[in-house]
Amino acid sequence: VVPPLVVLSVVERQHRYCNIKVMLRILQPLTSHRRFRSCCTVLALSVFGSQPLLSSSLLGSNHPSTTSCSAADRSTTATSSSGSTRHSSVPAFRSASMPASTDSTIEVAQFPCLSDNYGYLIHDPETGQTAAIDTPEAKPIEEELKKRGWKLSHILNTHHHHDHTGGNLELSKGRDIAICGPGSEKIPGRTIDLKGGDELNFGSQKVIIIDVGGHTLGHIAYYFPDSKKVFVGDSLFTLGCGRMFEGTPDQFWASLTRLRDLPDDTQVYCAHEYTEANARFALSVESGNSALQRKVAQIKDLRAQGLPTVPTTIKEEKDANPFLRCDLSKEIRKNVGVQPGDSEAQAFAKVRKAKDGFRG
Secondary structure, eight states: OOOHHHHHHHHHHHHHTTHHHHHHHHHHHGSHHHHHHHHHHHHOOOOOOOOOOHHHHHTTTTSSOOOOOOOOOOOOOEEEEEEEOOOOOOTOOSSOOOOOOOOSSSSSEEEEEEETEEEEEEEOOTTOEEEEOOOHHEEEEEEEHHHTEEEEEEEEOOOOHHHHTTTTTHTTTTTTOEEEEEEEEEOOOEEEEEEETTTEEEETTEEEEOTTTTSHHHHHHHEETTEEEEETTTSSSSEEEEEOOSSSSHHHHHHHHHHHHTTEEEEEEEEEHHHHHHHHHEEEHOOTTTHHHHHHHHHHHHHHHOOOOEEEHHHHHHHHHHHTTTOOOHHHHHTTTTOOOOOHHHHHHHHHHHHTOOHH
């Protein structure tokens, strides 16, 4: 067996030219050597200041699992042409924040804000860039940044409501950060205007901006195709969707179909923990849906453990969310009074109206 320190010397000399994760996979037969795994950890800490590029499959089950990115563009570009603080009381949330998800090329930290919002930080471990997806309030975001040792470089706002932008100005004080948001809405401190169809570079990631207007007129979602994640704000919820405050049924339905057309395995991160109430409504209009029944059982189990029901997936929502099924499910259409001549948008509007009046 080649001595571990000799192997690591080769890896260290090559790390700037080759993704270290690839190098380690080439050398994977050696990873049964305990000292090799330990030295890998030391090398990662010395080169990167953390262990972002070493996965548990390479280092063994006793090491944290993270994954790597490709070489990053450190700049941020866009192809665009254009109250009072309540502290978190998310019901039965067992801990202040969830462990960062590291199952793809970006890390996601999820934590409660205000009364029922979720805060999200996304982190590119290769470049060190970190973005807040909306800013319900500054304090929990600052605490999460400090806890993880991340430096805020971006704020990505989905829409103008205060529970999504309330921390923008405070978080931007003393920081040189990009504040991105819909150009058609009043976003505090915005430096980059966005609209549907634009693209951003965030670290090594391409971000596609999706028009999801309806909850508000200019609402946008941030889609990370390489990481299979979409951050949807208040446009789509687990088993629900946002109230139609500003848009029209046609606009909102078109927005939901754009999200529905994303790959089935896309993870959906919404902004609120509304799922238990959404589940009760969904069962009231489509109780015969076996996929919905399974989803509701899963939700009850998660909440009993004090765990969030977010993220969900596009596949799960296509199978169980009444707002994505109002053009397909005869049971839903019958229960909300959809008539034979009604358009798909009219069917959606009737589901939305039924939910607005639901007291179950």
